[in-house]
Amino acid sequence: MSDGMRVDLKETARAIGEQVAGPNAADVDATGRFPAESIEAFRDAGLLRALISVEEGGLGASVDEVAEAVAELGRWCSSSGMILAMHSIQVACLVRHGDSAAFSDYRRRVADEGLLLASATTEIGIGGDVRSSTCAVEADGDSFSLRKQAPVISYGEYADAILATARRTPESAASDQVLVVCEKDAYTLERTTEWNALGFRGTCSSGFVLDAHGNFDHVFATPYGDMSSQTMLPVSHILWSSLWLGMASEADARARRFVQGAARKTPGVVPPSALRLAELALTMQELHDLVHGARSRFRAADEDPDLGASIGYATSMNSLKVAASGLLIEAIQKALLICGMAGYANASPFTLGRLLRDAYGAQLMVNNDRINANNAQLLLVQRER
Amino acid sequence: MEETIRKVLGDYAKLPVDITAVDRNADLYALGLTSHASVNVMLGLEDAFDVEFPDALLRKDTFQSIADIADALSGLVDSASV
Numbered sequence: 001m002s003d004g005m006r007v008d009l010k011e012t013a014r015a016i017g018e019q020v021a022g023p024n025a026a027d028v029d030a031t032g033r034f035p036a037e038s039i040e041a042f043r044d045a046g047l048l049r050a051l052i053s054v055e056e057g058g059l060g061a062s063v064d065e066v067a068e069a070v071a072e073l074g075r076w077c078s079s080s081g082m083i084l085a086m087h088s089i090q091v092a093c094l095v096r097h098g099d100s101a102a103f104s105d106y107r108r109r110v111a112d113e114g115l116l117l118a119s120a121t122t123e124i125g126i127g128g129d130v131r132s133s134t135c136a137v138e139a140d141g142d143s144f145s146l147r148k149q150a151p152v153i154s155y156g157e158y159a160d161a162i163l164a165t166a167r168r169t170p171e172s173a174a175s176d177q178v179l180v181v182c183e184k185d186a187y188t189l190e191r192t193t194e195w196n197a198l199g200f201r202g203t204c205s206s207g208f209v210l211d212a213h214g215n216f217d218h219v220f221a222t223p224y225g226d227m228s229s230q231t232m233l234p235v236s237h238i239l240w241s242s243l244w245l246g247m248a249s250e251a252d253a254r255a256r257r258f259v260q261g262a263a264r265k266t267p268g269v270v271p272p273s274a275l276r277l278a279e280l281a282l283t284m285q286e287l288h289d290l291v292h293g294a295r296s297r298f299r300a301a302d303e304d305p306d307l308g309a310s311i312g313y314a315t316s317m318n319s320l321k322v323a324a325s326g327l328l329i330e331a332i333q334k335a336l337l338i339c340g341m342a343g344y345a346n347a348s349p350f351t352l353g354r355l356l357r358d359a360y361g362a363q364l365m366v367n368n369d370r371i372n373a374n375n376a377q378l379l380l381v382q383r384e385r
Numbered sequence: 386m387e388e389t390i391r392k393v394l395g396d397y398a399k400l401p402v403d404i405t406a407v408d409r410n411a412d413l414y415a416l417g418l419t420s421h422a423s424v425n426v427m428l429g430l431e432d433a434f435d436v437e438f439p440d441a442l443l444r445k446d447t448f449q450s451i452a453d454i455a456d457a458l459s460g461l462v463d464s465a466s467v
Contacts, residue, residue: 131419173401173417225414225445293427309444374421383440 007046007059013069013084016041017076028202029354032195034158035202038073038080043114047084049329051091056104059110063092063235064295067242074246075253078358081246083116085239086154086203090117090163092235093179093220096228097227102217106181118159120210121232124149128370131228132174136167144219146180146212151193154205160184164210165224173228175226182212199357223361230308234298236366241291241324244362247355248328251335252284254350258339272339280334287327294320311382318371318378325362360365386434386462390454392427398422409451423448430454436461 019039021038028035042048050066051290066088073081094107109115121130121316135148136369146166153162162182167174193207220227255277262271297316301308332355387409395404396415399422407416418426423452431437436458437449447457 168415172415175417176415177420223414225420229445306441306444309446310440311443312440377421377424381424381431381438381443383437383443 007050007061009047009059009061009065009069010049012045012047012056013072016045016047017073017080021073021080022076025080025202025354028077028079031255032197032201032204034155034204035077035080035083036158038077038117039083039158042080042084043116048087048114048116049091049111051088051095052107052111053095056107058107063088063238063298067239067291067295069243070239071246071249075250077202078243078247078355079200080204081243082200082240083155084245086119087117088239089232089235090119091096092231093163093227094181096231097179097220097222100217100221102215103220106218112141113160114196115160116155116158118153118156118162120148120150120156120162120164120208122151123165124151124207126174128367130165130366131177131225133165133167133177134174135164135177136170136172137180138170139216142216144180144214144216146182146210148210148212149192149207150210151207152205153189153208153210154203156189156208156210157191157204162187162212164209164212168223172196175225178247179224179227180212180214180216181218181220182210183218186214187212198360199354200361229314233314234294234301234308237317237321237324238291238294238298240365241294241320242361243285244324244328244359245291247359248284248287248331251332251352251355253279253333254343254352255280255338258342258350276334276338280331280338283327283331283334287324287331291319292321311378312384315375315378315382318375320370321366322363322368322375325368328359328362329356332359386458387451387455389433390430390451390458393426393433393451394451397425401445407451409455411450413448414445420445420450434458434462438456 020041024035024037046059047069049058050061054060070081070085073084094103123134125134126132138145148164161184164180164182165177166180168176168178188211191206192209192211195204195206259271259273259277301313307313330354336352338348342348343352345351345355391404398418400416402416427438442457448454
């Protein structure tokens with residue numbers, strides 16, 4: 001594909017946001033339903049296969065380009081954007097770690113059939129530590145079976161495949177994990193909890209018992225620990241924080257329109273809220289530069305595997321998540337003070353309620369306390385930043 | 386040196402196996418070494434050998450096996466005594 005024919009993912013996402021995700025966002029939130037029309041639009045526009053190479057039927061896009069698309073969607077429907085982010089994290093694992101012919105074939109199928117991929121990394125009984133599993137891959141000739149009690153599988157009921165972590169064998173240690181692609185026609189999901197949450201209501205992140213079977217060629221050879229540090233963790237934090245940047249940008253835009261509207265009524269007098277807008281601009285710049293700095297660090301780690309394997313890289317990606325999730329809430333809170341009751345009202349062009357409710361999820365999805373505790377330990381031996 | 390390495394691993398690696406019987410080339414991560422425990426192993430080794438692992442060695446494969454740890458420490462102990 002020549003550069004001239006490249007799909008502009010940001011522009012594609014903006015159009016989907018404006019025409020599909022945005023107009024449905026209030027209903028998705030009110031009823032807690034899966035934003036099927038957004039996902040259909042992603043599929044039609046190629047967003048679900050963006051990270052897959054052109055040779056295998058995808059768009060050959062970079063994580064950076066997908067991050068731009070996810071950020072754009074954050075302005076229209078956080079749940080739709082989060083689903084694209086979570087799906088893309090799974091595709092990134094397939095692209096960066098699926099070296100076999102079987103995984104190449106599977107990527108072609110993801111691209112051709114527009115498959116939606118979900119994730120089951122947490123497990124009941126492990127206390128939220130995704131680097132440890134109780135369930136195990138059980139071999140039976142060329143086949144495997146896997147039964148996992150997952151407290152959360154976002155959009156599990158709507159996915160075409162679920163990438164699940166498990167111990168490599170029933171004899172393996174809890175930390176000796178592999179990632180397994182479980183396909184919909186070979187698993188059952190028994191729902192154990194209902195998703196009725198404060199925000200991100202369209203992600204439909206219910207709990208399930210996953211009972212899966214499949215061919216062993218759907219088990220990644222690379223240890224999950226390596227996939228986690230090289231791909232799952234940095235790509236997650238980059239795409240999530242990009243979504244948060246988009247959400248904060250929308251709140252910032254509403255606050256700016258509010259202040260500028262007031263200014264037009266009193267030319268010559270700077271409205272008092274303009275000072276708060278200047279404060280909001282500081283937060284927005286911090287968040288923007290934090291996210292873009294992390295993206296450039298991720299690109300650098302792709303060029304230099306030693307950087308990617310360093311403790312400094314791991315702590316910086318952890319810090320990205322903790323800092324960005326906090327700045328998101330700070331930004332929307334400042335926007336709310338600027339817009340006042342017009343921001344507090346649900347039916348108002350300046351409404352911030354849904355964005356604020358969604359924003360509070362950011363610090364909880366992989367709890368910031370857990371990430372800080374992880375960094376606290378790594379900093380005991382880290383030498384340079 | 387390996388005896389001390391095994392002692393530190395026994396104290397901090399929290400492996401569900403007898404560390405004195407583990408082959409020097411065995412994959413410690415497959416035996417259950419977590420990234421959390423590996424940091425404690427690093428701290429224990431730094432104390433036992435009075436060295437400091439430089440950034441370049443603070444990576445997963447430095448602690449992949451007893452042999453890998455011994456290799457890394459040999460370089461550090463040598464340069465410390467020069």
